[in-house]
Amino acid sequence: MVTGQGPVTITDVARLAGVSPGTASKALNGRGSISARTALRVQQAADQLGYQPNALARGLLTGRSFTVGLITTDSFGRFSIPVVQGVEDALGPGRILVFLCESRDDRLREQHYLQALLERRVDGIIVTGRRQDRREPIGRDLRVPVVYAMAYSSDPADLSLVPDDEGGGTLAVRHLLSTGRTTIGHVTGPSRFRAAVLRAAGAEKALAAAGLGLAGGRALYGEWTEEWGRRGVDQLLRSAPGLDAVFCGNDQIARGVADRLREAGRNVPGDVALVGFDNWDVIATACRPPLTTVDMNLRRLGRAAGERLLAGVDGHPGSGLQLLPCSLVVRDSSQPREPQAG
Amino acid sequence: MVTGQGPVTITDVARLAGVSPGTASKALNGRGSISARTALRVQQAADQLGYQPNALARGLLTGRSFTVGLITTDSFGRFSIPVVQGVEDALGPGRILVFLCESRDDRLREQHYLQALLERRVDGIIVTGRRQDRREPIGRDLRVPVVYAMAYSSDPADLSLVPDDEGGGTLAVRHLLSTGRTTIGHVTGPSRFRAAVLRAAGAEKALAAAGLGLAGGRALYGEWTEEWGRRGVDQLLRSAPGLDAVFCGNDQIARGVADRLREAGRNVPGDVALVGFDNWDVIATACRPPLTTVDMNLRRLGRAAGERLLAGVDGHPGSGLQLLPCSLVVRDSSQPREPQAG
DNA sequence: ATCGGCAAGGCAAAGGTTTTCGCAATGCGA
């Protein structure tokens, strides 16, 4: 395979095949008019030498590097991961490679990364973050397309893809209503998170459509933790004793709610049904009972971001804030009440 | 800043500064002998035009691309993430960029990625995976240095960095012994995982040094889940009623154990102390009580991998399987028994 | 017999940067 020193170049291949480098290039790339016999000879020579085209030289000439940058503010927590996977789905294994840049919420780091990406002539950039956060555009007049995913740009001329948190809230509550629940509370994260507010709004919208309101009169904002879930449901039980369902702002809260309800002697889902948000499997499936929850389809969102970026590379950039639908994953915690035994 | 069409080249900068491209290059890179006045003029011209050197052209010539590839079999689960962060730490923000490749345990995908990385002339490759798994070398005679992290190569000529799982097990049990516990059980994951076996071995070693053995006579192998933790501790309580501590193979198991013990009316840590493994904060801190656990220092491992890779790039490759120490994170679940209230 | 057209493949430029070499100018000591 690999012979002596230095990687083998197309000139080596051409020499072995007895043609010129230009011809070898055309043969390998299927361009120009090359006889089948010659093409085969070149191909065999390339295989024999283990030829690997130099992507740097190719990129220098063609102006495309077949790489994209991915800048994330999330410390690659659980939100970025599926997004990254989706991006990879869209870009194909090895066709276009992804530069990973973790800015750690440091504007300076981010600029360093941006600079490095542009120097490497990436074909495009994806910006992502934790939760749904509004953020400054990463730069201006970048010469390369940029797509924002999860986090969204404050400039409406940029293309941003975010999950439809409000729709997700609606989905959750509609589902609870469909199982016959009517006294539905909402325990969620801090109100400074746009996602929390949107989910609550979606929930209230669904309730209003049924002529109902939130149990306890309002959404309970707190933290994204189990501990808050436990405290929150206590509060809820005091203000709405007839509580028969809780929609939670994320799965951790839901898990805390489930634990506390069990400790308080309430059966889930017999007495109280539960729906979470995020479909974080390690939480949702370990919950007792396994948790019905809203999935933001982040991987699909990542894939969409990758596809839109490719469209941008091909000269069809998009713009505006685009919502991608959530979906509901039904598990035991929201089963309809058993018909009364007996 | 960015003027008309096409990125500005060093020739543009040179023209504006009134020097030749070669001189401009030297001025910007601090090579050769250039007068301070000229260097300043060139620098100003570069700033004025917003010059960004073309890394492709530079790499083509110098043979170094200042990029590395990171291939992971883990679906960027929680193990790869800190490793990736550590790698980024070692490579500096923007100095060397990381190509992210997720092979998804598919040998074919992996080969595609490898091919793509080599074509892009990466300076080196890091291979990582979930847990501590032995694996085939990614390729032979690759021309670029390779470092394995977490997963380790079956070829001892390769350099592999793995956490010292056995040492971690020893650490955990020594700590429990130091708080006065003597009847210590071990509930862990499947025995086909090398990590599980090593951790158990480390635990038994520490016990043997104190003239003790595992409560129940042997380690209980099962799954990496909370559910198994609950069942496992039941088993343990039956075979060792005097149980006063449990060392768990991971934090999820530990959490299941904690929940079950509470339900069984045993106080943690009053009656039974608990130590987990992984220091997965979302589990460990949400546990009731917060969980003492072993941290594999994966980020440090990632940083070490990055540093060793750079050493390899500089012509100082390493080899062999190298263990990196774990450390103990003490929280409430292993507090020494309160002195009996008088 | 001449020419047009086509297929196959070679030539050379281009892409942007770094680096070697050489040249000119300057400064210094003799």
Add this chain to the structure above:
DNA sequence: TCGCATTGCGAAAACCTTTGCCTTGCCGAT
């Protein structure tokens, strides 16, 4: 004043690939 070392800078090659254009040779048609 001359010779020499040193400094500052320019010219050009090199890195590897792609591609537009050109040449060559062949075939069929006129």
